[in-house]
Amino acid sequence: HVKKEQRGRIYFYNDHLNSRVMERMQLERELQQALDKGELELFYQPKIDIASDRIAGLEALIRWRHPQRGLLRSGAFIDDAIEAELVAKVGDWVIAAACTQLRRWQDAGLEFYEMPLAVNIAIPQINPDLPSYINQELQRTGLHPSYLQLEITESLLIRDLDRVAHILQEISHTGVTIAIDDFGTGYSSLSRLKALPIDILKIDQSFVRNLELDRNDSAIIAAIVNMAHALDLKVVAEGVETEAQLNILRELQCDEHQGYLYSEPLNAHDMTVLLKRKQRRLRSIPASRALTA
Numbered sequence: 001h002v003k004k005e006q007r008g009r010i011y012f013y014n015d016h017l018n019s020r021v022m023e024r025m026q027l028e029r030e031l032q033q034a035l036d037k038g039e040l041e042l043f044y045q046p047k048i049d050i051a052s053d054r055i056a057g058l059e060a061l062i063r064w065r066h067p068q069r070g071l072l073r074s075g076a077f078i079d080d081a082i083e084a085e086l087v088a089k090v091g092d093w094v095i096a097a098a099c100t101q102l103r104r105w106q107d108a109g110l111e112f113y114e115m116p117l118a119v120n121i122a123i124p125q126i127n128p129d130l131p132s133y134i135n136q137e138l139q140r141t142g143l144h145p146s147y148l149q150l151e152i153t154e155s156l157l158i159r160d161l162d163r164v165a166h167i168l169q170e171i172s173h174t175g176v177t178i179a180i181d182d183f184g185t186g187y188s189s190l191s192r193l194k195a196l197p198i199d200i201l202k203i204d205q206s207f208v209r210n211l212e213l214d215r216n217d218s219a220i221i222a223a224i225v226n227m228a229h230a231l232d233l234k235v236v237a238e239g240v241e242t243e244a245q246l247n248i249l250r251e252l253q254c255d256e257h258q259g260y261l262y263s264e265p266l267n268a269h270d271m272t273v274l275l276k277r278k279q280r281r282l283r284s285i286p287a288s289r290a291l292t293a
């Protein structure tokens with residue numbers, strides 16, 4: 001028997017590795033090649049300020065143009081079972097690609113109001129080299145740190161909170177903002193998360209999905225919003241697909257919404273088109289009314 005410990009999980013195998021592990025190793029080899037061959041791509045999904053109905057930020061979501069399997073969403077290949085070093089390499093690529101793209105949008109004059117770009121960060125990526133890597137990329141692209149945001153999934157965070165906390169503090173001090181993703185799925189409490197320099201809570205889509213039907217979900221969201229606002233945090237609802245959901249979120253004083261209702265994640269070209277269209281609309285209204293456009 002072989003016992004292999006991998007970040008808190010222990011697997012037992014017999015003489016031969018089971019097929020799941022083989023698949024995983026194959027995937028890792030392919031992903032490494034994808035990185036080298038430039039098959040990875042970022043898509044972008046807007047977050048909308050509920051009060052003003054304006055784009056308040058963007059989130060980068062990784063995709064893999066797989067030569068055989070087509071366009072793969074992140075869920076199919078970014079997973080915390082993938083080798084830590086590879087996850088960190090992919091993560092570094094994401095940060096560099098996101099900064100490059102935001103610079104392009106700013107150069108094209110499409111940065112017409114404060115619009116930070118968020119990247120998702122995997123736990124193995126939060127290592128002592130991360131703060132200096134982020135600084136390096138911000139300097140390379142000439143972006144102010146406040147334009148970069150990190151999203152960290154709550155459920156992955158709670159295993160490793162102490163190790164992660166001071167690295168995030170270092171990053172946060174430079175002006176990069178930090179969001180807790182999938183909030184509500186991690187069985188943690190904000191009192192535990194308070195070790196972290198958090199700016200934003202993103203409410204997990206599972207609380208939004210049945211919002212129209214399930215009073216428990218609206219009660220949970222109301223509680224999260226109240227607590228977050230008392231702590232001076234902004235609240236984003238994820239996975240918003242209907243006007244009815246949005247109306248409830250507005251009543252519950254949620255700050256931003258994100259989901260298919262406003263836009264699916266778009267490739268860089270399609271997002272550029274969307275930003276240009278929004279910018280034209282903003283310019284066509286008198287300045288006095290632009291705030292509510």
Ligand code: C2E
Nearest residue numbers: 061062073074075078094120121122239240241259260265
């Ligand atoms: P997430 O950060 O919570 O992202 C939200 C996921 O929900 C995305 O799936 C997005 O495409 C999807 N989504 C957005 N709006 C809606 C909606 O209205 N309805 C529904 N049903 N789904 C919606 P995606 O892109 O497959 O990403 C899945 C997860 O993979 C992300 O969850 C994030 O945790 C992770 N991920 C994505 N990109 C990266 C990355 O570059 N690095 C790392 N480490 N993780 C990433």
Ligand code: MG
Nearest residue numbers: 059120151181
């Ligand atoms: Mg996210």
Ligand code: MG
Nearest residue numbers: 181182204238
């Ligand atoms: Mg999420």
Ligand code: MG
Nearest residue numbers: 120153181182
């Ligand atoms: Mg997630």
